[in-house]
Amino acid sequence: MSTSSAGSTRSDRSADLSQPLEKLHPDETLKSASDQLRGSIAEGLVDPLTAAVPGEDPKLMKFHGLYLQDDRDIRDERRRQRLEPAFSFMARVRLPGGVCSPSQWLKLDKLARDYGGESLRLTTRQTFQFHRVQKRNLPSLMKGLDEVLLDTKAACGDDCRGVMCSVNPSLSDLHAQVYAIAKDASDWAIPKTGAYREIWFGEERRSPYGPEEPLYGKTYLPRKFKIGFVLPPTNDIDVYAQDLGFIAIVEKGKLVGFNVAIGGGMGRIDRNPNSYPRLADVIGFVEVEDVLPMIEAVMSTQRDYGNRADRARARFKYTIDDKGLQWIKSEIEARLGFDLAPAHPFIFTSNGDVLGWQNGSDGFHHFTLFIQSGRLINREETKLLDSVREIAEVHTGEFRVTPNQNLIIAKVSEGELDEIERLLEANGLSNLNRGSGLRLNSMACVALPTCGLAWRKQNATYRRSFQRLSPFSMITVSMTSLSRSV
Amino acid sequence: MSALDFQSLGLSEQQWSRIKELANSLSPEQALWLSGYFAGMDYRLREAGSSGQLPSGKSIGKGADGEVAARPISILFGSETGNSRELASALASGLRVEGCDISLQAMGDYKPRELKSEHDVLIVTSTHGEGDPPATALDFFEFLESKKAPELPHLRYSVLALGDSTYEQFCEAGKRLDRRLEQLGAERLVNRVDCDVDYEDTAADWIRTVTERLKESNDRAQLGDGAADDISSLNPASAAIFDQSNPFEASVIDNFVLTGRGSSKETRHVELSVEGSGLGFEPGDALGIYARNDPRLVEKILESLEMAADAEIVIDGEPRRLDVALSESFELTSGTTRFINKWAELTEAEELDALRGKEQASERAAFLERNHIIDIVSRFPAKGINPNEFIAGLRQMRPRLYSIASSSAFAPDEVHLTVATVRYPLNGEERSGIATGHIADFCETEAMLPVYIQPNPRFRLAADDTPILMVGAGTGVAPFRAFMQEREVRGTSGRSWLVFGERNFHTDFLYQTEWQQWLRDRRLNQMDVAFSRDQSAKAYVQHRLAERSRDVLAWLEEGATLYVCGGRNLAPAIHATLTQILKQEGGHSDVSAAEYLGAMQSDSRYQIDVY
Secondary structure, X not given: OOOOOHHHHOOOOOOOOOOOXXXXXXXXXXXXXXXXXXXXXXXXXXXXXXXXXXXXXXXXXXXXXXXXXXXXXXXXXXXXXOOOOOEXXXXXXXXXXHEEOHHHHHHHHHHHHHHOOOEEEEOOOOOEEEEEEOHHHHHHHHHHHHHOOOEOOOOOOOOEOOOEEOOOHXXXXXXXXXXXXXXXXXXXXXXXXXXXXXXXXXXXXXXXXXXXXXXXXXXXXXXXXXXXXXXXXXXXXXXXXXXXXXXXEEEXXXXXXXXXXXXXXXXXXXXXXXXOXXXXXXXXXXXXXXXXXXXXXXXXXXXXXXXXXXXXXXXXXXXXXXXXXXXXXXXXXXXXXXXXXXXXXXXXXXXXXXXXXXXXXXXXXXXXXXXXXXXXXXXXXXXXXXXXXXXXXXXXXXEEEOOOOOEEEEEEOHHHHHHHHHHHHHOXXXXXXXXXXXXXXXXXXXXXXXXXXXXXXXXXXXXXXXXXXOOOOOOOEEXXXXXXXX | OOHHHHOOOOOOHHHHHHHHHHHHOXXXXXXXXXXXXXXXXXXXXXXXXXXXXXXXXXXXXXXXXXXXXXXXXXXXXXXXXXXXHHHHHHHHHHHHHOOOEEEEEEHHHOOHHHHHXXXXXXXEEEOEOOOEOOHHHHHHHHHHOOOOOOOOOOXXXXXXXXXXXXXXXXXXXXXXXXXXHHHOOOEEOXXXXXXXOOOHHXXXXXXXXXXXXXXXXXXXXXXXXXXXXXXXXXXXXXOOOOEXXXXXXXXXXXXXXXXXXXXXXXXXXXXXXXXXXXXXXXXXXXEEEOOOOOHHXXXXXXXXXXXXXXXXXXXXXXXXXXXXXXXXXXXXXXXXXXHHHHHHHHHOOHHHXXXXXXXXXXXXXXXXXXXXXXXXXXXXXXXXXXXXXXXXXXXXXXXXXXXXXXXXXXXXXEEEEEEEOOEEEXXXXXXXXXXXXXXXXXXXXXXXXXXXXXXXXXXXXXXXXXXXXXXXXXHHHHHHHXXXXXXXXXXXXOOEEEEEXXXXXXXXXXXXXXXXXXXXXXXXXXXXXXXXXOXXXXXXXXXXXXXXXXXXXXXXXXXXXXXXXEOOOHHXXXXXXXXXXXXXXXXXXXXXXXXXXXXXXXXXXXEEEEO
8 A cells, every 4th residue: 555656656746835725725725824823713702693713713723722613412402593503612732741740730620610611631642621611711721721831732733733752650760751852842843823822812913033933834734743752662652653753762771762653643534445544664763862853854844745635645644655655764864964773673562551559760659540531520429520639739749641541640759659549549539440451441532522523433332342342351442533534 | 577566567456456367267378378479469569569558678578689588596505515516506507508597505595485486496415424414404404394384386496416325315315305395396397316426427417407408498488487476376465354352363383492401591482374364564563462371270270269160150241161261361370459359358368358458559569479369269268159259350361462573574474473481480389471381381383372463663674774773682682583584685775783682692692593694694784792691790782882882873873773672671771871872972961862862762763662
């Protein structure tokens, strides 16, 4: 599938950035005309006649990490009632590596209670989503996040999404190093437009020195772009599903650099034979200081050569298959100014989370808490939101969201160990970790019932397959309906 | 041509009524033959230079230059991915080349009531999921498949259905329309064609066939059938006169809750059919409704009084069954002073006796608020009394008036109402208003309601070119829906501005999507909303007017007519706000502001309807 047609399409530039906008997908014109993601979002936010935003602004708002959704359960009912759909927004936080501090947690908790229907959801890309946020509350939510140095920039849209990083409770020293690099990568790849601060915080527009988006230009990327850092032997982030994956290479206990994997992506479009899942190819090794140049080389290659005419073929994996892996690798090396070293050997032995307590190499304790489907809400039997808040009030370490939608109470010192354990026990959280192996290793997209992509099959499929799979226990079942996210 | 055109042709009333009479008696073949006959006569008259009665250049069916004027054709599409839209526009441009008069519209933008006046309708629709129509076409389907859909004996149509044969319900949306139009009496111009995913060739065939068929039939039957259609569809004015003393039994077509889930209110939209009644009304008029008491309440009262349901009583000299009279003729919810007096006499209850007399008015009122008739008769039982004695203390059933929420030009033969159901707890049970409770709980589709028109000459839609500023709180928005419908049908040029208030945006934005559509169509030029319970500081319609005081004054100065409709407290609040605006923005004093508003009122430019 990957190389047969590459020769003939390598020189074909009929669908990429070199073409005039009118030859490309209408979304390219939309991005280009948006004035670097401003559009008319600010005006739409104050329109009191609708809970949505008009025209094409919903597409632009994705670049601000916001999805316009509506409650499909009552869509038809409201149509009869001459009411517009029950619109609300999903807001996805940008949280590199899934790491946040207890004070950030407390703020997220408060914002979820005030504006997000008293629910926080953990995603498989290690971040938080607020659901059912009303338009009129969006500015307050965004300001609230900013107060604890969080934002929702590029959490959706055709750009570099939140950067993932393995959680590795037991390898805590190395985790700290890799996480720091992942954080740098995220900060580097984030859109630089002033639109975010102007729209959400009402700041004055400032004219930048030079172009407002040096990396992205006016039309950003052809499609979403995912970067992830993995620290073997656990492949919890699924590095082969990233557009650009970095595999940490540790020799004699020291981080020496990363193997680079490109072109992963699991999405496909139902019954479209031109779309398919693809595992990333490992193309070589870079040292730590070459990580950012590597990201620039890969993203700019995709920016310049990615398909902008057919969004179903716009992910980087198709660019690689259209141009050929070797050609792409050469292009990347040309942009880097040096050839990649051969990949180092590495081994993955698992991809799930180890639940419960683990001791880190840094002398801290780490507790991984199973969260069913990533939903943090207060239920009759378990007040999950309240319980974690209680922990955040006393905790001095950090929290980590795992790619399996679980939560790690990380860096628990010897001194606070008893108190955290007591809280876990008192609130019944320890019990959550006792279940069948499969249930603990199952994941689900967190967006029902408001996300159109999630709507289709998930619920029924999940329940059915559960019954069939039960005898096996160490498989991680990841259920998503993002079939369009090719 | 329509009935309105006959005068411009110079026909007299008498001539016209004879033509109508003749036309109603003709078979289609006869009409066709006669159209040729008249066309020949037209030619002969012109030849002889004696066409004095006809304005030059006007004739039936043919333009002066003899060129065929085609019947208008509507092309409707329901599209999810854009394929249906593309095919529909291809069809449209092909037919335009043939000289046809084409209107191309998405089903979502089309007013399905207009089907009644269409000649040829061509439909392209895709199917979604398990046989569902495209989302934007849901309203169209719902109307057509409901009881509201009119008979369409004059309509010709054809359907192109797009689908995917791997789904069980292949092309089902198209099939549904095809079936339903046939049921409604429409004539299939060309058989339906179902297309699979590779639809291009099949669709092109259908387009070709439809185009040829239309060309043929246009060439053949150009003359006459239009006129015959229009004449036969005219309704002779009904002879029966219905009014308050002789109400018309209207049937319920639709009755549903407008307010969304979780609302603190239950406001309903009710559609009634007045077909055949001859009831005419203008926007601003009200509908009088005779409601009935809740049968469970009638039963409880009879039980409590130990009276037989079939006991005979006499009203105005006429014998009636007691339960029927209690249901229809008297109000059985809250009592009156007369009832207290009567019941005090009958029971000799001290507590009731103490409430009698002028000085006790406020205590009595408070008592009546807390105790309905059922509460009084159960707390102070009086066994074995004559039913006639009991009803003598009751108040006669009064009709309730509701501002009509529709325009008869927009929705002929229908009356729409916006009704807030009154429900409240009292003495341990839920009670409801007589009329609103009856409408909410006993008026499902096809139920009958006795109604009449209550004209409201003090609340009239201004001339077509006059700007209108409408202020409506809650169900007070009803007449403004009628105004907008009327203005839509009339294609008026006057600007319009609506200020609407309710409790919560999410659930109580009455007719939200209709206002949104009028705003998109620029028929409604400005809309402001005030939702009092969405924020801690209460906001009402008058606050929105005050915020936009400069615009309010500008509209008034330009001669806008101002309408206020809503609860009783609305009028003084708006009046005070207007006075303030005139003082602040217009430099008026209290006296001159009062004069200004007084002059507006006497010019009928400031009209109020509160309840």
